[in-house]
Amino acid sequence: MSGVDYLSPGTVADAVSALRAAGGSARLMAGGTDLLVQMRGGRAKPKVVIDLKGIPGLSGIRLEGGGFIVGAATPGAVLGEHEALKAAWPGVIEAANLIGSTQVQGRASLGGNLCNASPAADSVPALIAAGVVCLIEGPGGKRELPVEKVQTGPGKTALAVDEILVAFRFPAKAAQSSDAYLRMIPRTEMDIAVVGAGVSVSLDASGVCTAARVGIGAVAPTTLLVEAAGAALVGSEFDDAALAKLEAAVAAACRPISDKRGTAEYRTKVASVLARRAALIARDRASA
Amino acid sequence: MSRTVVKATVNGEPVEFLGGGGQSLLDALRDELRLTGSKEGCGTGDCGACSVIVDGRLVCACLMLAPEAEGKRIETIEGLADGSNLHPLQHQFLEHAALQCGFCTPGLLMASKALLDRNPDPTETEVRYWLAGNMCRCTGYDKIVRAVMDAAADLRQEKPR
Ligand SMILES: Cc1cc2nc3c(=O)[nH]c(=O)nc-3n(C[C@H](O)[C@H](O)[C@H](O)COP(=O)(O)OP(=O)(O)OC[C@H]3O[C@@H](n4cnc5c(N)ncnc54)[C@H](O)[C@@H]3O)c2cc1C
Numbered sequence: 001m002s003g004v005d006y007l008s009p010g011t012v013a014d015a016v017s018a019l020r021a022a023g024g025s026a027r028l029m030a031g032g033t034d035l036l037v038q039m040r041g042g043r044a045k046p047k048v049v050i051d052l053k054g055i056p057g058l059s060g061i062r063l064e065g066g067g068f069i070v071g072a073a074t075p076g077a078v079l080g081e082h083e084a085l086k087a088a089w090p091g092v093i094e095a096a097n098l099i100g101s102t103q104v105q106g107r108a109s110l111g112g113n114l115c116n117a118s119p120a121a122d123s124v125p126a127l128i129a130a131g132v133v134c135l136i137e138g139p140g141g142k143r144e145l146p147v148e149k150v151q152t153g154p155g156k157t158a159l160a161v162d163e164i165l166v167a168f169r170f171p172a173k174a175a176q177s178s179d180a181y182l183r184m185i186p187r188t189e190m191d192i193a194v195v196g197a198g199v200s201v202s203l204d205a206s207g208v209c210t211a212a213r214v215g216i217g218a219v220a221p222t223t224l225l226v227e228a229a230g231a232a233l234v235g236s237e238f239d240d241a242a243l244a245k246l247e248a249a250v251a252a253a254c255r256p257i258s259d260k261r262g263t264a265e266y267r268t269k270v271a272s273v274l275a276r277r278a279a280l281i282a283r284d285r286a287s288a
Numbered sequence: 289m290s291r292t293v294v295k296a297t298v299n300g301e302p303v304e305f306l307g308g309g310g311q312s313l314l315d316a317l318r319d320e321l322r323l324t325g326s327k328e329g330c331g332t333g334d335c336g337a338c339s340v341i342v343d344g345r346l347v348c349a350c351l352m353l354a355p356e357a358e359g360k361r362i363e364t365i366e367g368l369a370d371g372s373n374l375h376p377l378q379h380q381f382l383e384h385a386a387l388q389c390g391f392c393t394p395g396l397l398m399a400s401k402a403l404l405d406r407n408p409d410p411t412e413t414e415v416r417y418w419l420a421g422n423m424c425r426c427t428g429y430d431k432i433v434r435a436v437m438d439a440a441a442d443l444r445q446e447k448p449r
């Protein structure tokens with residue numbers, strides 16, 4: 001790891017130029033909790049590390065248009081201390097705060113969790129369920145991409161080598177709506193999801209579901225939006241028939257591998273159970 | 289240009305050292321500043337032996353680059369005692385025999401300090417979750433948790449809230 005340059009640009013434009021100048025030998029860093037582990041293990045060998053945390057807009061949370069703009073490099077601990085964000089999107093925050101230990105929370109960001117592109121990234125199914133959109137900047141200007149379109153394979157994203165994920169836009173929250181995230185690990189802390197499921201729901205005044213989104217993790221090469229699972233809830237009062245449809249839709253979307261952490265069959269079963277439970281938690285939160 | 293001069297405050301003292309993008313803050317503390325209290329157990333964020341407090345936040349010094357320390361306020365185990373007066377956490381770790389080999393102890397003390405700085409009256413469950421990123425292969429954790437609970441009580445008595 002010797003001979004690596006460290007840059008801390010003050011603007012997105014400077015960071016983009018530094019990325020271009022390095023021609024593929026640079027890596028962006030937010031909290032570094034994935035990148036520095038990979039550098040140490042020899043899996044990442046950048047000549048330049050570009051620290052994003054010094055760029056205004058990459059760190060911090062602000063209100064905009066009734067929703068939130070969350071800087072891509074904001075650490076999990078800061079997200080968890082933001083009462084308004086936590087009240088609006090408890091599922092995203094519980095997912096973000098599951099990442100690693102207290103120490104890791106002091107550094108780990110949503111942008112890093114998404115762009116590291118692990119299918120088991122905890123915050124990503126919750127961000128997908130919440131309908132969050134990525135604000136991206138590159139040499140060609142700005143563009144937007146829904147979170148579910150970012151991961152394209154293990155370790156791969158839809159971002160070009162000279163593009164930067166600047167922030168996440170959380171939509172304005174509808175009345176009587178909420179979200180939840182659940183993950184399965186063999187212990188309660190410090191482990192990688194065997195399965196993760198995030199659900200967001202909106203209800204009408206009589207408790208009927210008017211909109212729902214379901215995101216799942218660790219059951220395919222990327223995290224997934226399962227549109228059919230959300231659709232299964234719409235128009236229902238979360239009765240057993242609707243929940244059974246949701247479970248079937250989730251199971252149908254799963255394409256997991258079998259490994260030491262769980263067989264494909266087990267992961268598929270657990271994904272549908274977690275999605276059902278998360279849907280009921282989101283419903284209870286929405287009607288509270 | 290891969291190493292540059294980094295200026296930071298460590299345990300209240302201004303310091304300067306050479307740091308590069310290939311060097312962790314832990315390496316800089318141990319090798320450049322000769323503060324060898326912070327330990328490297330894993331180098332990958334899993335064990336917490338390298339825990340330090342940066343601008344009030346607990347982090348793994350092994351997962352932060354040395355040049356990131358520029359302008360930051362860093363607290364390490366070397367600054368925990370007040371001269372020869374042990375911090376209540378250190379005192380209670382000794383009282384409870386909450387250490388054997390001691391390798392995990394600097395990290396556990398700094399993690400516990402970060403907890404008590406923000407939550408002077410934690411429940412046992414809060415202590416256990418907060419310290420989940422600090423591995424100890426000797427004690428079985430129970431004595432550590434008891435020491436932290438008692439140190440919290442000591443600190444509350446020192447400055448009533
Ligand atoms: C001990 C430990 C426990 C962990 N536990 C969990 C866990 O329980 N669940 C989990 O999901 N993960 C876990 N992780 C993995 C990691 O902490 C998370 O993925 C974290 O969210 C990464 O964020 P970061 O800011 O540290 O990313 P970094 O390491 O800074 O970056 C990760 C990747 O994303 C790229 N990147 C970062 N920011 C941007 C951006 N704004 N635009 C474009 N590209 C960018 C980087 O170039 C790099 O490739 C753990 C890691 C450790 C060390």
Ligand code: FES
Pocket residue numbers: 327328329330331332333334335336337338339348349350351
């Ligand atoms: S040495 Fe840093 S966490 Fe183990």
Ligand code: FES
Pocket residue numbers: 386387388389390391392393423424425426427
């Ligand atoms: S006392 Fe030996 S590892 Fe904790």
